Amino acid sequence: MKVKHLSKKIHRNYILEDINFHVEPGSITGVVGRNGAGKTTLLRTMAGILIPSRGDVSIDGRSIFQHPEMKAATAFVPDSSEALKNFSTDEIKRLYQSLYPRFDPSYFDRLMDRFGLEKRKKIGHYSKGMKALFGLITAFSTNASYILLDEPTDGLDVIVKKQVMQLLIEEASESNVSIILSSHRLDELEMMANDIILLRHGRVESHYELDKLKERYKKLQVVFEETMPAALEASVHILDQTGRVYTILVPESDPAVIEQIHNSGPLLYEELAMTLEDYFVARLGGDTYDA
Amino acid sequence: MMHKGLLQQNWKQIKLVVWILLVIFVLHMPLQAALSIETWNERVEQAEQSEEYVYEVQAWEVQQIFSEGLFSFFAAFTIAFLAAVLIGLERNTRRNDFTFSLPFSRKQLFLSKWLLGSGTIALFFLINFFPAYWIISQSEFSYALTTVTWIEIFWGPLFGYVFFFTFCLFVGTMTGEMISQMILSFILAFLPQIMLILIQELMRVHDLLYYLVSSHPRWVDYLTPFYYAIGELGEIAGLLLSILFTAAALFGGIVLYEHNKLEYNGEFLIFKSLTVPFLVMITVIISLFGGLVVSSLAPWGADALRIISYWIGFCTFLLFAVLILKRITAMNVKFSGKAI
Secondary structure, X not given: OEXXXXXXXXXXXXXXEEEEEEOOOOOEEEEEEOOOOOHHXXXXXXXXXXXXXXXXXXXXXXEOOOOHHHHHHEEEEOOXXXXXXXXXXXXXXXXXXXXXXXXXXXXXXXXXXXXXXXXXXXXHHOOHHHHHHHHHHHHXXXXXXXXXXXXXXXXXXXXXXXXXXXXXXXXXXXXXXXXXXXXOOXXXXXXXXXXXXXXXXXXXXEEEEHHHHXXXXXXXXXXXXXXXXXHHHOOOEEXXXXXXXXXXXXXXXXXXXXXXXXXXXXXXXEEEOOOHHHHHHHXXXXXXXXX | OOOHHHHXXXXXXXXXXXXXXXXXXXXXXXXXXXXXXXXXXXXXXXXXXXOOOOOXXXXXXXXXXXXXXXXXXXXXXXXXXXXXXXXXXXHHOOHHHHHHOOOOOHHHXXXXXXXXXXXXXXXXXXXXXXXXXXHHHOOOOHHHHHHOOHHHHHHHHHHHHHHHHHHHHHHHOOEOOHHHHHHHHHHHHHHHHHHHHHHHHHHHHHOOOHHHOOXXXXXXXXXXXXXXXXXXXXXXXXXXXXXXXXXXXXXXXXXXXXXXXXXXXXXXXXXXXXXXXXXXXXXXHHHXXXXXXXXXXXXXXXXXXXXXXXXXXXXXXXXXXXXXXXXXXXXXXXXXXXXX
């Protein structure tokens, strides 16, 4: 799946601007960004729901807008399952069977059994967690190559969340399905995603493989005798400061900064494990995530 | 075009409205036919008691059963609601995202809605028309069927209903949600008649070229979509125009649906470029209506006073229209929405 020069203008504002990336088979791509960065708009455009102002989304070289039948290779799971809440589980099974040529009813049944989801006359009667699981089960049963998930774990309890994440990882590794998901839960993405696309003001701020991304920075805890030297402050990202104790990110590519820290004679110098959240805060600024 | 899955999905949405429509058609035709025969029998008996009076069923009484009357109004309202559920309600909810993410072109999505809706209307019309026709033909009043033509009672209403449904669906391709679809469907469905009345009143009050529009031209009826649904145009010209207008509304609906900007779902109109023309049109209609209402309060003989009261009404309603429409255009009606 290729996203080429994708732009989307809503109410005279560009929500997405010149987005470019491609999705590898069997990968899990996390789309992150602050509220209003354009994550849902990007996923809705990739699902063919919104028409881009410019650019294209293609699968196997064919545009999903010019060849809508290509959307059989994608399944979009929104953050709410309200769309089909009046359908029974059997009706949805029949509906998907008819809408998606590669829908596998026996796989659907197996997944329903595995997650202990009972048949209901209306899926609106399922709990929030059950609806989330049901959405994923139907999506994976379509045998689509690309599954687009908008905030799949939003508002779920820890048990269901774990089940959802387990299912996503299994499907990506065993069925070679590509999963593109937006999430605010960076810790969860860190456990699942191979690729991270960071959106900022509708543009791709960065797109890295998660492992490489972590190699870009070193996270340090440093204690100075007084405050951090002013010259040093300009070269590092301060994640947190409590008195003389600083938690900072230092670009790996700049050994001079590390040397500068050592030269300033810190009382404590300790390397910490780098997380996606650290990177996120460093790139987008601020201690809190929500805008 | 008529994909089973799309049919299944749309059917689930409209099931309730469809049953309401069926009940209306049953009441409209077979039941009304049976009851009318009883009424006609009663009138015959009453006529027999009077030596000078012979009762004969009139054409308009037959038309009431098949194409006109109160039930045709109910059917027209239900048909407009059916179109609003198929397009407008989908926009108010997350169902639209599901539908548009499916591997079908927008043309296929629109045509499946149209085929399901118009097919259901035609089917219900047929299964109710023939029993009603049979009931009358088997009665002693079978002669009454010779007072009307097939265009008046069959082809006219059948194509009239289908056209009105297509028209409401077409309006739905321009509006952002269900309420605005219903409001605009009825405003546009009556627009030629509304404009005729309002312009006539404006000219009459000002004594301005009134002779030009003082009559009720037939072509205004032909341009009024609602008239096709209530059996007002049961003639060959009306039938041909209903087919022509159905084709035009269907084609226009497909084109607009293909270009729909779903990001504006929940707002008054889907196409922002249409906002100004629509607002101007509605504001003018409301203002002219205000002039008509207030001028009617002035004495008939007092020409100057009528003109002054006309413009007081015009300006007052203009102010209200601007304030109300400002709010309407800023609305975003989504039952389960999310911004970006």
